[in-house]
Ligand SMILES: Nc1nc2c(ncn2[C@@H]2O[C@H](COP(=O)(O)OP(=O)(O)OP(=O)(O)O)[C@@H](O)[C@H]2O)c(=O)[nH]1
């Protein structure tokens with residue numbers, strides 16, 4: 001009898017556990033009781049802090065009056081939330097406990113950048129609305145599944161729609177413009193000495209991919225900070241460091257095919273293997289079947305870095321979003337092909353600017369994501385945009401200055417020892433034209449977390465996470 005290799009290697013016990021897990025998941029799905037939330041964002045957009053604060057607000061904030069606009073809470077129907085056993089045995093647990101500890105210790109710190117995949121499942125218990133429901137069941141439970149991952153890996157998704165020839169051409173085109181042009185020189189010079197038709201040798205492959213990786217890392221590093229960088233595992237290899245899968249780079253091929261055993265052909269082969277074994281697998285296992293999505297965007301960082309970077313960030317977001325399935329969801333489609341039917345774009349870290357700037361921040365984000373919003377709305381998806389803050393680390397202080405009332409931000413900028421009062425500047429409501437975007441036009445600072453251990457009310461302060469929860473989950477908690 002033919003058995004898939006992954007089944008052959010399982011013991012009876014594991015098979016039973018897997019089967020039970022699948023039946024359980026199917027049951028929750030059928031009862032519309034399982035929600036897979038896609039938390040999408042480029043690196044450092046604020047995913048880990050958002051997930052941490054979201055969990056914290058559900059576990060604690062709801063009871064402490066921290067979610068006034070989350071209807072299920074406002075209506076007194078929220079009974080509580082709990083972290084429960086996660087669905088997959090082979091994925092690291094999202095370390096909520098560690099992240100909260102890092103944030104609330106004295107001095108408080110932000111958790112480090114993520115370097116692998118992790119997941120968490122929350123059970124949310126509530127009293128359903130409506131007479132019929134209330135008589136049948138005193139309470140209902142919804143399971144919320146969330147995964148966290150390094151933002152760099154997201155940029156691999158667009159590779160699925162390209163072959164090696166197309167991808168190489170795209171990279172070379174991008175490298176004709178600054179800041180990539182200068183940073184790519186050592187790699188491009190090495191490539192100039194190679195012929196794609198020559199025999200492939202491991203030493204050459206390794207050196208070419210090392211120089212290409214150095215180029216990607218230089219593009220990512222401050223102060224350059226580009227986003228559209230692929231393949232993602234070259235930046236955060238996880239357990240694939242030095243694997244042949246990560247030992248290739250774009251090369252100038254004149255045609256889409258090359259002689260077997262040649263440098264060009266081996267590079268193309270490795271690129272395809274990378275797509276199959278890393279990207280497709282990751283996509284199928286973890287990036288499909290979402291019901292709801294929040295896209296976190298660090299708009300302020302984009303503004304700080306200038307027009308080229310802003311475009312780079314927008315391009316990255318657009319090409320990532322093309323890889324998700326959007327559409328109105330019915331019970332049948334939920335079972336066989338779940339689709340995202342609610343999509344929220346959120347400008348993160350809005351506490352970096354004074355409260356009177358938040359509406360402009362939201363308007364600017366709306367402009368940035370106009371195309372994906374139109375596309376999703378066309379398919380019947382409910383779409384929203386908001387300016388949020390997962391963990392508020394500043395205060396807005398209004399002061400008279402030369403006869404005008406101005407809003408300032410009070411907080412401890414990153415790397416500083418004491419609080420400072422800053423006039424953060426104004427956020428444009430439209431994307432500024434490149435010619436009016438002089439250097440240093442925007443300089444929004446980043447802040448250290450500011451969680452006062454003496455606060456009687458010991459929940460993390462946030463901005464609009466209750467509205468986020470209501471939009472993303474509210475209709476499932478009725
Ligand atoms: N002030 C403020 N800063 C925030 C907030 N959320 C995130 N940050 C800042 O943004 C940084 C990145 O946040 P993370 O949540 O680690 O970002 P990420 O998207 O998980 O990043 P990767 O793991 O690299 O993909 C943090 O270290 C903080 O400096 C917020 O709500 N307020």
Ligand SMILES: [Mg+2]
Nearest residue numbers: 047048113114
């Ligand atoms: Mg992270």
